[in-house]
Amino acid sequence: MKSSRITFTLDKLGITASTACAVHCALLPFLLTLLPLWGLDFLANPAVEITMIGISLCLGIWSLSRSYRNHHHKILPVILLTAGFIFIGFGHFSGIRFLEPVLIPLGGFTIALAHFINLKFTRSCPHQHN
Known part of the structure; x- marks a missing residue:
């Protein structure tokens, strides 16, 4: 039961971090000129973006690997996690500027x-694996 609670917490943190990252990346181009007026110009720093991506990556790998091994053994969350980081990586490092505001939030x-x-898969697992 303790393993399930940890997984739920990690997934909730992962959802929060990933959504915050997506919202940050989607809204930043529109708010870039206003950030200094609000004292939030630090949000435009690339280090903030890399930190948010790193937190999402660590939480994703930790949470999904625990759930896959200990609970549901379904690969779909891993595929989606990988696809998400491919979108982010391509958006950041491809050099195609018009794709960045689409791919990174996606x-x-x-x-x-x-x-x-x-x-959802972890909650629907009928028995506890160790």
């Missing part, structure tokens, strides 16, 4: 979806 929401589905 990646963040895909990662949040991976956590959501993982949470």
